[in-house]
Amino acid sequence: MKVFFLDSVHPVLHERLTKVGCECIDATKYSIEQLVTQRTEVEGIVVRARIVFNEALLGQFENLKFIARSGSGLENIDVLYCKRKGIRCFNSPEGNRNAVAEHALGMLLSLMNNLSLANDQIRQGQWKREENRGEELDGKTIGIIGFGNNGSAFAKKLRGFDVKILAYDKYKQGFGDAQVQECTLEAIFTEADVLSLHIPQNKETYGMVNDAFIQSFSKPIYLLNLSRGKIVQTEALLKGIEEKKIKAAGLDVLEYESKDFESMFSNEIPTALTGLIQSKKVLLTPHIGGWSKESYFKLSDVLADKIIDQMFH
DSSP: OEEEEOSOOOHHHHHHHHHTTOEEEEOTTOOHHHHHHTTTTOOEEEESSSSOBOHHHHTTOTTOOEEEESSSOOTTBOHHHHHHHTOEEEEOHHHHHHHHHHHHHHHHHHHHTTHHHHHHHHHTTOOOSGGGOOOOSTTOEEEEEOOSHHHHHHHHHGGGSOOEEEEEOTTOOSOOOSSEEEOOHHHHHHHOSEEEEOOOOSTTTTTOBOHHHHHTOSSOEEEEEOSOGGGBOHHHHHHHHHTTSEEEEEESSOTTSOTTSSSSOSSSOOHHHHHHHHOTTEEEOSSOTTOOHHHHHHHHHHHHHHHHHHHOO
C-alpha cells in the first residue's frame, strides 16, 4: 500500500507503517495538482491541516483506502463522502489531550493571577502589587463545554483544586461522576465562573460564542478557547470584556488564523484582532495547546495503532 505523507509528523508513523509493508512517500512539498497527478497510486494519506479534502478532490482518488489526520479535528476532510465511498478516516485526539489540558490550566492560572501582565510590567520598570492582586481557583465553578478527549482531560487536571466542575456535551450522556457533574448549557450560564471550550468546529459551533451567548452568563467569567478559533466571535468577545461580562480570556486559537493553522492571517490585520492584541485582558498563544514534545510522538503512535489495527488485521 502506498501512503502519501502530506505534512510532517513524528517518524514513528512512517517506521511502523513501513514494518507492515507500506511504501511511505514524502509528499510534504506536493501541491494539490502534484498529488492528483499520482491519483491512481494514492492508497493512503497522512495529513495535518495543509489541504482540505472536499468531495471534489476526494473523488479523484479512485484507489484511496484511508486518510489519517494527525490531530483531533476532521473539519478539513469530508467525512460523510468518505463514509459513502468506504474510505476510512482516522484521527488521534488521544495523542494531545494531556498537552491541551495542561495548557488550559496554565492559561487559566496565568489569567487569574495576572502573571503575563505583571511580567511585562516588571520588564518595563513597573512594580505594581495591588493592581495585580489575583483570584484563587479554589471555590470556583468551572464550566466545560465538550466532554470528549480534551474536555475530560482538562477536568482531570482540575482534581487537585477545590472546584465544582459542570460539563455539558450535546452528544454525550452518562459521563458524570464524583468529580464532574453532567449538566445543561443553562446550568453553565447560571453557575460558571470559568468557561472552557473543547468542541469541534462544524455548522453548529461556527460562531457559537456570540454576543447573545456571552450575555447569557449570570456572572462575569474567565473564557478559555483551546478548540477552534472560529467558534468564538472576536468582536463579541471584545464587547464582553469591555462590558465586564468577561473578566479575561485565554485564546490558543484565533478566529483569523489560516486553515492550516500555520499563520495568523492571510492579508491585513482585522480591526478586531488588533483589539485582541492590545487588550491586557487577553492571553494569546499560537495554536500550541496540543504542541508538546510528548504529544508530537503520541499523535503519530496513536495513528499507527489505529491504521494497523483496522487496515492490516
